[in-house]
Amino acid sequence: MPAPTQLISFPSGSHPLQAYLARPEGNGPFPGVVVIHEAFGLNDNIKGICNRFAGEGYAALGVNLFYGRNQVVCMFQFMGGMLFNSLEHQGIHDLKAGLDWLSGQPFVDGQRVGAVGYCMGGAFAIAWACTDNRLRAIAPYYGRSPRPLEAMRRLCPVVASYPDKDFTTPEGQKLAEFMAEHKIPHDVKIYPGTHHSFFNESRPAGYNADAAQDSWERVKEFFKEHIEEPHPRPLS
Numbered sequence: 001m002p003a004p005t006q007l008i009s010f011p012s013g014s015h016p017l018q019a020y021l022a023r024p025e026g027n028g029p030f031p032g033v034v035v036i037h038e039a040f041g042l043n044d045n046i047k048g049i050c051n052r053f054a055g056e057g058y059a060a061l062g063v064n065l066f067y068g069r070n071q072v073v074c075m076f077q078f079m080g081g082m083l084f085n086s087l088e089h090q091g092i093h094d095l096k097a098g099l100d101w102l103s104g105q106p107f108v109d110g111q112r113v114g115a116v117g118y119c120m121g122g123a124f125a126i127a128w129a130c131t132d133n134r135l136r137a138i139a140p141y142y143g144r145s146p147r148p149l150e151a152m153r154r155l156c157p158v159v160a161s162y163p164d165k166d167f168t169t170p171e172g173q174k175l176a177e178f179m180a181e182h183k184i185p186h187d188v189k190i191y192p193g194t195h196h197s198f199f200n201e202s203r204p205a206g207y208n209a210d211a212a213q214d215s216w217e218r219v220k221e222f223f224k225e226h227i228e229e230p231h232p233r234p235l236s
Contacts, residue, residue, distance in 0.1 A: 003054030005047075008061075012097035019098055020047050020062040022054035028107035031227050033114050034098055035062040036121030038197070042066070045202045049116070056220060057228075059108045063098040065091055087131050087146055095128050103134065114138055114156075114227045116219065118199065119168075122160075126175075130154050137226035139219045141199055142168040145175055152178055157185035159222035161215040163194035187222055189215070 003022045010017055020042060024030055033053050037046045042064035053060035095115070103110030114137040117125035122143020129135045130151040137157045145152060158179060162172030172190050179186035191198065191214070197206035199215060 003051050005051065005054075008101070010097060010101040012094045016067070017094055017097065018042075018064045018067040019101075020050055020064070021059070021102075022047070022050040022062075023059040023107060024054055024057055026107075028059070029109035030057060030059045030107060031112035031114075031223075032059045032061065032099075032102045032108045032110070033116060033223070033227075034095060034102065035060055036095065036115060036117030036124050037062065037065065038119040038121055038200070043202070045200055046118075052216075053116075058223075059102065059105070061098055061102045063095060065094055087127050087151055091124050092128050092131070095124060096132060099132070099134060110134070112136060112227050114223055117141065117143060119143065119197065122168075126152070126155070126158070129156050129158075137223055139222070141215070142166060142172075142196055144168060144171045145178075149174070149178060152184075153182055155179070155184050157222070157226045159187040159219050160189070161199070161211075161218070162188070162190045163196055163198050163211075164190050164192050165194065166196045168196070185226065187218055189218065191215070 005022045008019055008021050035046055035050050042062050046062045050060035050062045102108055103113055114135055115125045116139040118141045122140030125138045125140045126143055127146040129138045135156050139159045141161050160175055162169055172188055176188035191211040194208045194211045195206045197203050198208040199212045201207050
């Protein structure tokens with residue numbers, strides 16, 4: 001049976017946002033995951049990923065970061081934020097507001113939440129986790145690391161996936177080295193022969209079915225360990 005889905009609205013400061021919610025049948029409480037879109041916005045691909053997480057027992061929320069705004073202007077603002085203020089730009093504030101809504105629902109266990117993001121969304125997931133201890137684990141795909149890199153000392157466990165023929169490949173290598181150096185639980189994998197957006201089946205030029213399936217299985221296993229059965233995370 002397909003997962004129950006709906007469009008919901010919530011405030012982020014004075015601005016309303018919209019999101020796509022997919023959740024399992026039943027009352028829960030379920031673990032939650034915020035799904036962060038690429039530059040293409042909250043499209044059918046992201047909604048499909050939310051549905052897949054719901055099928056695995058998660059309440060999944062795909063926040064539309066462009067809702068009610070000019071997409072081109074948003075992208076310039078987000079890119080500037082990632083370069084100059086990685087941890088505190090509007091995209092991060094909107095995602096925190098989304099998690100406020102999600103974790104406040106009676107069918108969600110607010111102590112068992114994480115995030116997954118793709119390209120821009122992957123970068124957002126990493127930066128967001130550096131400032132929000134509610135996230136128990138994140139799964140960035142081909143995402144850039146925040147600046148300054150030292151902010152990543154506060155990261156939660158990370159399962160990350162990168163192509164080996166992409167501008168983000170060095171970012172994945174640096175992320176793995178940093179996590180190992182600081183003894184943060186992680187699983188960072190660079191997939192040989194793949195390109196950007198290898199997880200996005202709606203973009204045939206970059207999609208790689210084998211890498212997509214392998215990364216999905218890794219994310220599920222990692223989230224099962226760190227979100228479904230979470231370990232306490234220090235607040236400092």
